[in-house]
Amino acid sequence: MDRLAGRVAFVTGAARGIGLAIAKAFLAEGAVVGLADRNREVVERAAAPLGSSAVPIVLDITRSGEVKAAMEGFVERAGRLDILVNNAGITDDAPIQFMTERQWDAVLAVNLYGSFYVTRAALRYLLKSPAGRVISLASIVGEYGEPEQANYAASKGALLAFTRSLAKEIASRNVTVNAISPGLITTPLTDMIPRPVREAIAAVTPLGRPGGAEEVAALATFLASDEAGFITGQVIRVNGGLLMG
Ligand code: NAI
Numbered sequence: 001m002d003r004l005a006g007r008v009a010f011v012t013g014a015a016r017g018i019g020l021a022i023a024k025a026f027l028a029e030g031a032v033v034g035l036a037d038r039n040r041e042v043v044e045r046a047a048a049p050l051g052s053s054a055v056p057i058v059l060d061i062t063r064s065g066e067v068k069a070a071m072e073g074f075v076e077r078a079g080r081l082d083i084l085v086n087n088a089g090i091t092d093d094a095p096i097q098f099m100t101e102r103q104w105d106a107v108l109a110v111n112l113y114g115s116f117y118v119t120r121a122a123l124r125y126l127l128k129s130p131a132g133r134v135i136s137l138a139s140i141v142g143e144y145g146e147p148e149q150a151n152y153a154a155s156k157g158a159l160l161a162f163t164r165s166l167a168k169e170i171a172s173r174n175v176t177v178n179a180i181s182p183g184l185i186t187t188p189l190t191d192m193i194p195r196p197v198r199e200a201i202a203a204v205t206p207l208g209r210p211g212g213a214e215e216v217a218a219l220a221t222f223l224a225s226d227e228a229g230f231i232t233g234q235v236i237r238v239n240g241g242l243l244m245g
Contacts, residue, residue: 013088061114132175183239206241
């Protein structure tokens with residue numbers, strides 16, 4: 001359980017759900033982890049039981065100045081940065097003809113612009129790591145589409161293009177850049193989906209159930225580890241078989 005010993009990671013949206021599961025998995029493998037989220041009380045409550053290697057960071061990823069300052073402060077304290085996980089994400093669904101500009105902008109601001117701001121702020125540190133890693137949470141919706149989620153799908157599809165471009169851009173510096181594309185995963189985000197809809201998705205999922213956040217975290221841990229050193233520019237699915245090929 002020391003696959004990430006000596007490594008330092010920064011995980012956005014780490015106060016709950018998949019981000020928190022990734023932070024816990026990285027900590028269990030020996031990493032120091034910055035848990036970044038937008039609500040101070042919530043992120044401090046999440047980090048407190050995880051020990052002194054878990055560092056709570058208050059951050060709204062849609063504010064580029066705040067992102068830069070938080071990243072600098074964290075790396076100054078931790079001494080280095082090896083792994084970035086762009087996990088923070090939101091949904092705000094509506095049929096396209098009723099979707100407001102505010103809904104469109106809000107989702108793009110977090111899922112796409114926020115990931116750009118955080119990645120840009122992290123890069124100068126990741127380039128100094130002997131084995132830098134950028135891991136972004138995309139979605140099956142960004143690959144396959146979903147009614148009433150055009151804003152979310154567009155943001156996640158763009159994140160895949162961002163991943164491939166960045167992977168090519170910094171491969172020569174030994175930083176790998178990959179995306180994880182989950183299907184339905186049980187978290188506070190998907191708890192908002194009506195139960196019959198969740199059951200219908202599980203019914204068409206070959207493995208017949210939603211995934212757990214720890215099952216996504218296991219993949220993130222592998223991608224962050226030395227074992228995944230020859231994997232870059234990839235979209236790796238963790239979806240119970242819901243989308244194949
Ligand atoms: P969640 O809603 O449970 O957790 C997301 C976290 O991000 C929250 O703690 C929230 O406060 C934080 N966050 C949101 N906006 C932020 C901002 N501007 N600045 C800082 N933090 C912010 O979501 P969940 O389910 O854990 O999802 C994590 C990621 O995985 C998201 O990018 C989501 O789109 C993606 N995903 C999730 C799936 C699922 O079934 N749960 C499926 C496919 C992708």
